[in-house]
Amino acid sequence: MEHRECPACGKLFLPRSQNPTQTYCSKKSCQRERRRRWQQLKRETDQDYVDNQARAQQAWSARNPDYWRTYRSQNPQYVDDNRTKQLVRNYQNRANMIAKMDASNSRKVLSSGLYRLILLPDPVIAKKNVWNVFLSLLQPPKFPQVAVIAKRGRVAK
Numbered sequence: 036m037e038h039r040e041c042p043a044c045g046k047l048f049l050p051r052s053q054n055p056t057q058t059y060c061s062k063k064s065c066q067r068e069r070r071r072r073w074q075q076l077k078r079e080t081d082q083d084y085v086d087n088q089a090r091a092q093q094a095w096s097a098r099n100p101d102y103w104r105t106y107r108s109q110n111p112q113y114v115d116d117n118r119t120k121q122l123v124r125n126y127q128n129r130a131n132m133i134a135k136m137d138a139s140n141s142r143k144v145l146s147s148g149l150y151r152l153i154l155l156p157d158p159v160i161a162k163k164n165v166w167n168v169f170l171s172l173l174q175p176p177k178f179p180q181v182a183v184i185a186k187r188g189r190v191a192k
């Protein structure tokens with residue numbers, strides 16, 4: 036039997052005789068990666084699979100109604116991290132909506148311009164010595180016009 040390259044770790048391996056079509060090596064991490072990729076593909080291509088997963092999750096939640104409440108009370112750092120992530124997602128969604136409404140949709144990085152700085156409310160994020168702020172661009176930068184002027188100057192010489 037021929038050696039194959041594992042798509043997860045990139046190393047050569049010999050497929051097991053019990054499984055001649057084996058595509059990933061037998062390492063635990065590579066088998067986990069194979070399973071993860073398979074699930075991702077299923078979620079993207081198989082609506083029945085997605086529906087079944089959702090039903091199974093709802094059934095499990097119904098059988099274990101206190102699981103997440105207990106987990107959150109025992110893991111305050113998890114709660115804090117989730118709040119921060121959700122807050123960032125909320126502001127990103129809002130920023131994306133503003134960007135869609137904005138005609139100049141091409142800017143991807145923070146560039147020079149006039150910004151509004153908003154300090155996010157303290158009770159939501161309770162980290163000390165950290166400012167959590169949301170920036171929204173009020174006025175686009177004026178640099179492209181400067182570049183055009185410079186180019187004209189060079190041509191004139």
Ligand SMILES: [Zn+2]
Binds near residue numbers: 042044046060
């Ligand atoms: Zn591997």
